[in-house]
Amino acid sequence: MSTNRRGFLKGLVGAGAGAAATGVAGCAPDISPAPVLDATKDSSGRVVLKVSRYPDLARPGGAVTLRVEGEEQNLLVMHPQGTQYAVVSNTCTHSGCPLGFEDGEAICPCHLSRFALDGRVTHPPARAPLSTYTSSYDSEADELTIDFVAGEVGFPAVVGGKVFFPFTDFPQLRTAGGRVQGTPQGYGKLIFVFALEDGSYSAVDSICTHAKCPVRYREAETDLYCDCHFSRFTRTGEVTQGPATRPLTKFTVTSDATGVTVTIV
Numbered sequence: 001m002s003t004n005r006r007g008f009l010k011g012l013v014g015a016g017a018g019a020a021a022t023g024v025a026g027c028a029p030d031i032s033p034a035p036v037l038d039a040t041k042d043s044s045g046r047v048v049l050k051v052s053r054y055p056d057l058a059r060p061g062g063a064v065t066l067r068v069e070g071e072e073q074n075l076l077v078m079h080p081q082g083t084q085y086a087v088v089s090n091t092c093t094h095s096g097c098p099l100g101f102e103d104g105e106a107i108c109p110c111h112l113s114r115f116a117l118d119g120r121v122t123h124p125p126a127r128a129p130l131s132t133y134t135s136s137y138d139s140e141a142d143e144l145t146i147d148f149v150a151g152e153v154g155f156p157a158v159v160g161g162k163v164f165f166p167f168t169d170f171p172q173l174r175t176a177g178g179r180v181q182g183t184p185q186g187y188g189k190l191i192f193v194f195a196l197e198d199g200s201y202s203a204v205d206s207i208c209t210h211a212k213c214p215v216r217y218r219e220a221e222t223d224l225y226c227d228c229h230f231s232r233f234t235r236t237g238e239v240t241q242g243p244a245t246r247p248l249t250k251f252t253v254t255s256d257a258t259g260v261t262v263t264i265v
């Protein structure tokens, strides 16, 4: 693990400030959102926290809300026990309240939804899982690294701002109706690539434009669906059902005889 790059930490403010920042009212009085910590990513797209500097995170059972410059979502960084840490999005998928941490689970003060360390819903009313983030803890250096651009093993990475899908590895993109989905190293978020019936291609991001929940592809409906509040999008990212009003982020796609190229930046 890299230990020579640092996210720059700007300070720690109280739980009340975290709730105020997101404009949420009416939280249950006995459960507080995790206190807020500001940070920036280093040049590799990572935040490195020296855990012992932050007592709210250092104690087993502790957690902080991480507000990272340039990231639309705050993160909930949880320390359930020992050297175990887990990082999820800190926006409840029910109605967007910031989360606290209690008894080894993320808990929403607003209507008491609960989420496991891997983001799964363990108690409603939330239905959709939280997004998860890749993290690793170096116990010798006492550093927790959160990686915003980690990708899936075996999925093409971003190289020079582009992701290339060779037909030899992704033959489904030769066929109308074909689809590839995955998280490229260097981008860190799920993308979808579609071979459309008219012979063109589409590539879109997976973050719902309503309140940032992840969308999923539905085979039978051939659409992209958000489980949080039921928005729907076409394979080219257009909204067909709200509450979302803006299309998904679309990427430029080109193709040649060898494969499909998606331009990420």
Ligand code: FES
Pocket: 092, 093, 094, 095, 096, 097, 108, 109, 110, 111, 112, 113, 124, 125, 126
């Ligand atoms: S906003 Fe979290 S349970 Fe309602």
Ligand code: FES
Pocket: 208, 209, 210, 211, 212, 213, 226, 227, 228, 229, 230, 231, 242, 243, 244
């Ligand atoms: S986050 Fe509300 S519909 Fe997607």
